[in-house]
Amino acid sequence: MIDVEPLIRDELELLAPSEHVKRDWADALRRSGARGTRTPRRVALAAALAAAIAAGLAVLPGRIGDHRVNVLDAALAAISRGPVLHAVLVVDASETWRGPSGHPTFATLDLATGAQRPVRQTTEIWFDAQRHRLHQLSRVDGGVVADALQTPTLLRDSWRLRDLPGSRPAIDPALQAALRGYRAALRSGTARVAARAHFRGRPVIWIRFRGAAGTSQEVGVAPMTFRPLFLRAVCPRCTAAPPTYTIRRLEGVRRADANFRLPPRAPAFFGRYANQEVRAIDPSQASRLLGAHALWAGRSVAGLPLSLTQFVNASQHSRLPIRKGNAVGRSYGIRLLYNVDVQANGGWRVPAGRRSVSIVETTDFRFGIGSFAGFRLRFPTTLARAPIPRWPSVALSAFDPHHWTLQTKRGRLYVEIGAPTRGLAVAVAKALRPVP
Amino acid sequence: MVVFRDRRLSEIEWLYEEHLDRFVQVARAITGDRERALEAVQDAFAGVIRARRGFRGDAPLEAYVWRAVVNAARKATRRPLVEVRELHDGPADEMDPPAAAAELAPRIAALPERQRLVVFLRYYADLDYGTIATVAGIEVGTVGPTLASAHRALRRALEQEVNR
Numbered sequence: 369m370i371d372v373e374p375l376i377r378d379e380l381e382l383l384a385p386s387e388h389v390k391r392d393w394a395d396a397l398r399r400s401g402a403r404g405t406r407t408p409r410r411v412a413l414a415a416a417l418a419a420a421i422a423a424g425l426a427v428l429p430g431r432i433g434d435h436r437v438n439v440l441d442a443a444l445a446a447i448s449r450g451p452v453l454h455a456v457l458v459v460d461a462s463e464t465w466r467g468p469s470g471h472p473t474f475a476t477l478d479l480a481t482g483a484q485r486p487v488r489q490t491t492e493i494w495f496d497a498q499r500h501r502l503h504q505l506s507r508v509d510g511g512v513v514a515d516a517l518q519t520p521t522l523l524r525d526s527w528r529l530r531d532l533p534g535s536r537p538a539i540d541p542a543l544q545a546a547l548r549g550y551r552a553a554l555r556s557g558t559a560r561v562a563a564r565a566h567f568r569g570r571p572v573i574w575i576r577f578r579g580a581a582g583t584s585q586e587v588g589v590a591p592m593t594f595r596p597l598f599l600r601a602v603c604p605r606c607t608a609a610p611p612t613y614t615i616r617r618l619e620g621v622r623r624a625d626a627n628f629r630l631p632p633r634a635p636a637f638f639g640r641y642a643n644q645e646v647r648a649i650d651p652s653q654a655s656r657l658l659g660a661h662a663l664w665a666g667r668s669v670a671g672l673p674l675s676l677t678q679f680v681n682a683s684q685h686s687r688l689p690i691r692k693g694n695a696v697g698r699s700y701g702i703r704l705l706y707n708v709d710v711q712a713n714g715g716w717r718v719p720a721g722r723r724s725v726s727i728v729e730t731t732d733f734r735f736g737i738g739s740f741a742g743f744r745l746r747f748p749t750t751l752a753r754a755p756i757p758r759w760p761s762v763a764l765s766a767f768d769p770h771h772w773t774l775q776t777k778r779g780r781l782y783v784e785i786g787a788p789t790r791g792l793a794v795a796v797a798k799a800l801r802p803v804p
Numbered sequence: 805m806v807v808f809r810d811r812r813l814s815e816i817e818w819l820y821e822e823h824l825d826r827f828v829q830v831a832r833a834i835t836g837d838r839e840r841a842l843e844a845v846q847d848a849f850a851g852v853i854r855a856r857r858g859f860r861g862d863a864p865l866e867a868y869v870w871r872a873v874v875n876a877a878r879k880a881t882r883r884p885l886v887e888v889r890e891l892h893d894g895p896a897d898e899m900d901p902p903a904a905a906a907e908l909a910p911r912i913a914a915l916p917e918r919q920r921l922v923v924f925l926r927y928y929a930d931l932d933y934g935t936i937a938t939v940a941g942i943e944v945g946t947v948g949p950t951l952a953s954a955h956r957a958l959r960r961a962l963e964q965e966v967n968r
Binding site for chain 2: 372373375376377379380382383384385386387388389391392393395396397398399400401570571592
């Protein structure tokens, strides 16, 4: 069944666009025949109120997004005349990854309420075709995960330690067409109508563009207004469908309004060489060694016995060979392993087909204890590159349906649980309590 | 501290400053014309200011002002309620007519007047059912079914287009 509410909201904006109307209270008073009742102070108050409203509108992108971007500006995007293409695209983060079994599963779950939501990736693009500049900024659940500027002389990517030589950037022809308009693209023969369909609750015309490398992209536009709604690559042979982006904003803007600022450089972690020393401990020692209240799921959880508790002493070093003297940073972690086989040398293994659970805890995300620093960003991230949610919210990730990772921050501790099923991972999280 | 000599007038002024954009938007949807909408809203506020001492307070002041704006906009309407405009220049011959007709604007314009007004008040003004009932002059219990009827009509039209 079609959900008509969002469609109604969009169409109403076309009928009577929202706008900031100039206030003229004095005129209303004059028409009413009432004598002016304003004191100078009230005039100042009203002016301040109007200024505050205007300022609020200027700095609240969410509000602007709700009222302008989705409707009026987006509707007019095809005839925007600014020389810089500006696009804001949103996609379910799991669609941008490819696991061995297709797309992975990424979600944020609130353990208190049971509410679950997908992880969203937003990509913002500024592209100046005449001056050959491209800036791409990607966020996952609000955290900046990629920030790259490409010019003919320089490529600065926020996660690289060094700049690379520049080159002339290119961008999807499907997005570029926004500057000239999709009707123009159809008329000129650079695009063709691929399909008329019903997609995510609304009628859409898919317009197909051929890319330079023989690939194709499609833009889904609203049938009458040609307002761009969706963007996707075309890949009939792909085992997992390429992501479909929802177009939040697509317009031509003035150069003065574009963002071509040089991105910040990648954070330099402490040292180039990492080391971890691991030893078995008794669970009762965990809090003292960790320097924080360690958590566990008890002597057994879901019928799986606690087999091994390990203390991880992690350090970063400036040079080889690794010695105490050249350590530039140090942190500690705890690893609890349930239902594994412990070997004589202190190692462990999981026999094929056996269910096991791991719990990893640390107070500093940067030392490779758990997967919190896997993307070398300035903040701890989930496997979906989203910021680590705070307890009772947890991040759930599964690249493989038989291995789930749950991550959260509880108090000072970053906690990561590995389990063969989503249900078991959640059950372990709910069973977490301080080690006595 | 600011001392208001006329509390009711100050409340009306606050509504004007805070919500003028929404008043104009609804008036524009009703009149189909921006300038007429601006005139209607200014006239409506002038009327509310004149009659403020007679306001009994048996309904929220905001609903009272909304009713004045809707009435002024209706009065200012001398042509069809909604004018549907083509936003892009250039021929539309790339599209076949059924696909083009799938857009909602003409469907909204074709709704019965009461349904249309309730849709405008709900979606432009974000008013609650009680205020909508006061403004539209209907029972509170009628607002939900009226909106549902509008949704049903629009959904049916869309599904017909999609299945065509």
